[in-house]
Amino acid sequence: MKAAVFKGPGVITLDEREEPRIEDNEILIQVRAAAICGTDLKIFRGGHYRVGQGDVRVLGHELAGDIAEVGANVPYWKVGQRVCMVPNIGCGHCDMCRRGLNNMCPDYDAFGISIDGGFQQFMVATPAAIYGGNLFEIPDSLDYETASLVEPLACCFNAWKDADVTPEDRVLVLGTGPIAALFLMLSRAYGVRQAIVVGRRATRLREIAAHGATDTVDSSQVDVVDEVMRLTAGRGVDVALTCAPAPELQVQAMAVLARYGRASFFSGLNKGTKVEIDTNKIHYSGLRLMGSTGASIQDYARSMQLVESGQINVKEVLTDRFGMNDAVAAFKHALSGNGLKTLILPQAETV
Ligand SMILES: [Zn+2]
Ligand SMILES: [Zn+2]
Structure with a gap:
């Protein structure tokens, strides 16, 4: 063989x-x-x-x-x-x-x-x-x-379920790879209020947006934080998911979180990379910062159901x-x- x-x-x-x-x-x-x-x-x-x-x-x-x-x-x-x-x-x-x-x-x-x-x-x-x-x-x-392809969805679902996403939420997806696309598909399946995707290549951004984004932000053209705040009428987002191994995405995710917002650092960074966090913002805004890696058997079973039922x-x-x-x-x-x-x-x- x-x-x-x-x-x-x-x-x-x-x-x-x-x-x-x-x-x-x-x-x-x-x-x-x-x-x-x-x-x-x-x-x-x-x-x-x-x-x-x-x-x-x-x-x-x-x-x-x-x-x-x-x-x-x-x-x-x-x-x-x-x-x-x-x-x-x-x-x-x-x-x-x-x-x-x-x-x-x-x-x-x-x-x-x-x-x-x-x-x-x-x-x-x-x-x-x-x-x-x-x-x-x-x-x-x-x-x-x-x-x-149920497996990568299960890894996304692992982060998604921990972020407690509800249909009222505004979701921010940072990145334009397959993981970002799967998070947009979860956003669409859950009927979230707004799903904003951030990327730095216009054509890629256009392609990825087709998987369920309501808004796109081209980070090569605009300031991500300003633009996300504009798109959410100054409120910020309830959930931010980082889907590329770039520290600035984690900084942007934390900067645009609304009160009681949740950030999930899906993508790991290069070993040893540190990102500064404003713990006072976490305290006063009641934020939750989390990470996830891989998927449990239960995450996989639930993702299989999302796929089998045609939701995704x-x-x-x-x-x-x-x-x-x-x-x-x-x-x-x-x-x-x-x-x-x-x-x-x-x-x-x-x-
Ligand atoms: Zn994988
Ligand atoms: Zn063990």
Whole structure:
């Protein structure tokens, strides 16, 4: 079989590998669709603390496929079932896992990070993933491409639910990538009063606005804080979500929060980056600043429901598809920042 293998910062090669063999408590999955995430690009550029020096890894944690083989001891799951999965697997016994926060487990494993993921034709679902509830059967109404994109929506939903968004809220989305698009789609699905998106490229801003923005702010042309205050008649926004790894977005998010506003720092910053905060504003305005990373199994289940019920069409963010032979080119394309989501179809040689 073919696998796109990460071999250290800047190096991914398309390799011929033995099809994995499963143990009695494992499942073999034939991967049908695997989307490239910002995290994959971050690992490609600079590695990851869970990928050791000299280790090789198949990346890809936003995926969907079919069950090709089921270990002798595995109950319930059958060959031919269509599946997708929550990539972060908790240890099952820490304080976070006991609260259902598998994504916050300090001792986690994750497909495509600490164990091989979806940018290959076949992959192994480990016992901890199977018995931990990470596998989901794909509803009949959803195709593999859609199912693979439930994962990034689940990560957005994690931040979204913590921000307690209501239809009265004015929401600000800072950034114009796929995550920003998913937050706009959540804003539309929840019927928020106003959804403002901020970006620095006019064409990109126009494209992204189609996913549910009521207003756009071109940060290359206007002062973001002034413009957001103008667009909200001086009130500011109730919820601000930062979707790019730029410290100034966090500063802008905090500056435009209305009373009782909530800011969620979805995108991490480069290690060591510090941002000043006005704690008096937090105090007197009753603000909440929060962060989120990954998604719990519950976040994923709820996101799956938003997709299955038709509230959110995650495929709106899918702009580019590549076959397995072009997996390395897919990475290069995703790195270029053109388009939103790039998908690899491991069973297709080329598309
Ligand atoms: Zn991801
Ligand atoms: Zn744990």
